[in-house]
Amino acid sequence: MKQFILKIPEGETVDTFEDELLEAIKSVKGQFPEGAVVGSQAVDGYELKLVTANADTNALENLFALFALDWEVFAESGVDSDPSLILPYMIDRDIFDEDGEIVGSQTFDISALQTISGNKWQWL
Numbered sequence: 001m002k003q004f005i006l007k008i009p010e011g012e013t014v015d016t017f018e019d020e021l022l023e024a025i026k027s028v029k030g031q032f033p034e035g036a037v038v039g040s041q042a043v044d045g046y047e048l049k050l051v052t053a054n055a056d057t058n059a060l061e062n063l064f065a066l067f068a069l070d071w072e073v074f075a076e077s078g079v080d081s082d083p084s085l086i087l088p089y090m091i092d093r094d095i096f097d098e099d100g101e102i103v104g105s106q107t108f109d110i111s112a113l114q115t116i117s118g119n120k121w122q123w124l
Helices: 019-027 057-066 112-117
Strands: 002-009 046-053 072-076 093-096 102-106
Touching: 002 057, 019 057, 057 072
Parallel strands: none
Antiparallel strands: 002 046, 002 072, 093 102
16 A cells, blocks of 8 residues: 545545545545645645555556546655645744744745655655
8 A cells, every 4th residue: 555645626525526436446445535634735726635545656647537537646655756746735834932922934844744644755
């Protein structure tokens, strides 16, 4: 099983999937979460989902094409991936002073995805 970070239209959930798509997802033992990647935000109507499947990027892209889905694989565990695709979706972290006031922000560190997903991602 591999993990993938997918870009999909915001708000799509398994409740919106056709039965044929659900069966196709089951055929690759896919697990589709309801929530977006922790620490991410929607951008231009798309969000990131962390999914698990017994497949590779090519198999998933073929599945997306078969069902005319507007989805993209942004990262695959164990495969070099481009972090510049993911970074626009990640939320910068606020920095607080001792009084709880925001005094700045810190740009999201792509290595934090190791912690979020429990997986080692390979970045170009």
